[in-house]
Amino acid sequence: PAPVIVAIDGPSGTGKSSTSKAVAAKLGLRYLDTGAQYRALTWWMLSHGTDVDDPAAVAAAAGRPDIVSGTDPAAPTITADGADASGPIRTKEVTAAVSAVSAVPEVRERITALQRAIATEAPGGIVVEGRDIGTTVLPDADLKVFLTASPEARAARRSGELKGAEATDLAATRAALLQRDTADSSRKTSPLKKADDAVEVDTTDLTLEQVIECVVTLVEDKQ
Ligand code: C5P
Numbered sequence: 001p002a003p004v005i006v007a008i009d010g011p012s013g014t015g016k017s018s019t020s021k022a023v024a025a026k027l028g029l030r031y032l033d034t035g036a037q038y039r040a041l042t043w044w045m046l047s048h049g050t051d052v053d054d055p056a057a058v059a060a061a062a063g064r065p066d067i068v069s070g071t072d073p074a075a076p077t078i079t080a081d082g083a084d085a086s087g088p089i090r091t092k093e094v095t096a097a098v099s100a101v102s103a104v105p106e107v108r109e110r111i112t113a114l115q116r117a118i119a120t121e122a123p124g125g126i127v128v129e130g131r132d133i134g135t136t137v138l139p140d141a142d143l144k145v146f147l148t149a150s151p152e153a154r155a156a157r158r159s160g161e162l163k164g165a166e167a168t169d170l171a172a173t174r175a176a177l178l179q180r181d182t183a184d185s186s187r188k189t190s191p192l193k194k195a196d197d198a199v200e201v202d203t204t205d206l207t208l209e210q211v212i213e214c215v216v217t218l219v220e221d222k223q
Contacts, residue, residue: 002125002223003122003123003124003125004027004029004125004142004143004219004222004223005119005122005125005126005128005138005140005141005142005143006020006023006029006125006126006127006128006141006142006143006144006145006215006219007128007129007130007133007134007137007138007141007143007144007145007195007198008020008023008127008128008129008130008133008144008145008147008215009129009130009131009132009133009134009135009144009145009146009147009192009194009195009198010131010145010146010147010148010192011131011148011154011177011181011184011185011192012154012158012177012180012181013149013153013154013155013157013158013177014147014148014149014154014203015147015149015157015203015208015211016129016147017033017035017129018208018212019147019208019211019212019215020033020073020127020128020129021073021076021127022073022208022212023127023212023215023216023219024073024126024127025073025074026212026216027125027216027219027220028124029073029122029124029125029126029127030071030072030073030118030122030123030124030125030126030127031071031072031073031076031126031127031128031129032069032071032076032115032118032119032122032126032127032128032129033069033076033078033129033130034111034115034128034129034130034131034133034137035098035129035130035131036069036076036078036085036086036089037067037069037078037111037114037115038098038101038102038107038111039078039085039089039090039094039095039098040065040067040078040079040080040085040089041062041065041067041080041101041107041111042089042094042097042098042101042102043080043085043088043089043091043094044061044064044065044067044080044081044085045058045061045097045101046093046094046097047088048061048064048065052097052100052101053100055103055104058100058101058104058106058107059104059105059106059107062104062106062107062109062110063106063110065080065081066079066080066081066082067079067080067111067114068082069114069118071118071122071126073127095176095180096176098180099180099183099184099187100183102184102187103183103187103188103189104189105188105189108132108189108190112136112137112190115128115130115133115137115138116137116138119137119138128141131184131190131191131192132190132191132192132193134146134194134195134197134198135190135193135194135195136190137190139195142222143199143218143219143222144195144197144198144199145198145199145200145201145215145218146194146195146198146199146200146201147200147201147203147211148200148201148202148203148204149202149203149204150204151174151177151178152174153203153204154174154177155170155173155174155177156170158173158177159173199218201214201215
């Protein structure tokens with residue numbers, strides 16, 4: 001089959017990452033987690049003294065670290081200036097700061113350019129997951145999917161991924177998740193939004209396997 005570019009967008013807790021990785025693995029495509037890139041840049045800024053609440057400081061630091069993504073769906077990697085960022089990007093501190101960093105236009109410009117280069121160079125095609133892939137990063141993608149789920153389902157899923165005490169506080173998880181969605185959806189530069197030509201899949205009552213099957217079928221229809 002011809003190389004295929006698949007854009008998968010949606011808010012957190014909709015099963016975007018698990019679905020995107022599994023679809024890429026099943027179909028022999030590469031995989032890019034664009035949220036991990038914004039998180040890696042945020043982690044680098046937090047550990048280099050950048051005031052992440054100051055958009056001018058964030059803009060000035062946006063181009064400094066070298067962010068490199070490995071695109072094997074079985075073992076995706078992410079580094080900032082050569083340092084493995086895969087652990088630290090999942091911390092509460094990074095999660096709390098990433099929306100402010102990703103709202104800065106200089107950050108989006110830089111990360112978007114990286115994403116386009118990776119997608120164009122991917123041999124055989126790629127699944128790219130994020131918030132603005134179908135609308136802004138890859139408007140000519142062969143297939144655009146927009147995943148949704150009720151806030152309750154999303155909070156429960158996110159809680160299941162967290163460990164220990166963090167996992168037990170469902171109300172706090174739900175509040176943090178909704179706050180991040182609101183920030184991501186209301187920012188000026190390429191907000192989280194369904195592309196007009198995206199296929200919307202409501203995953204509230206679907207198992208992960210069902211969502212994967214559904215997206216695999218959508219991709220195969222395009223090949
Ligand atoms: O997908 P994940 O939850 O890891 O994304 C982390 C954050 O990165 C999002 O909350 C959003 O602020 C930002 N992001 C973005 N555009 C993307 C992917 C992620 O702004 N394409």
